[in-house]
Amino acid sequence: LGAPAAFGAPRLARLGADLMVAWSDPGPPRRVRATVLRAAEIPPLAGEPLAAGTPSATDTLGPVPPDVSLTTLSGEARSIGSFRGRPLVLSFFATWCVPCREEIPVLSRVADRHGDSIAVVGVSIDETPPESVAQFTRQHGITYPVLHDPAGASLGGAVGVPPIPATVVLDAEGRVVFAARGGSASLEEDLHRALEELLATEPHTHTHAH
Secondary structure (H helix, E strand, O other): OOOOOOEEEEEEEEEOOEEEEEEEEOOOOOEEEEEEEOHHHOOOOEOOOEEOOOHHHHHHOOOOOOOOEEEEOOOOEEEHHHHOOOOEEEEEEOOOOHHHHHHHHHHHHHHHHHHHHOEEEEEEOOOOOHHHHHHHHHHOOOOOOEEEOHHHOOOHHHHOOOOOOEEEEEOOOOOEEEEEEOOOOOHHHHHHHHHHHHHHHOOOOOOOOO
16 A cells, blocks of 8 residues: 555445545554545455456465464454364454445355355454454344454455455365455355355265354
């Protein structure tokens, strides 16, 4: 963004078809900076699903290491590898992200429709304490598990987060097979299609804790 000292997770907001990005410099004095990305400058993959095997998917999404360990909102460690054995939907969000809130009902419906054959996990990139994120999940009726990855430092960077919202689907072996970043109007339909294809072609075990 042209700011050598930028740090922390950027704040994103829609301005019509454009996108405003705000971030803070460490200072002193600490300053908040912002820039506007015009629609023509935003890469086409933002907000559009990426099919597995396409150049955009393989070039922009790194592998998801199974030994990456995040924390639950109650402070317990949980590795991404612990979800192996069935498809995993990772939803990266932040409590301040309005489009992220709009996707919560979608993810809940996806989780309800596919049941124990898949796992849906929210990943908060908030830099606030886990207690604040837990309060947000209660207020918005989130029933699927939520892990904490402040600023996306541990897991988010591996899959190109931010921008958010970002939704990534892993197969039973932890390979990225679908991703949508920046919000997508067809997210629910795209997720159902990706998951049904996985469930139709892969054997799954359901030995993992919820």
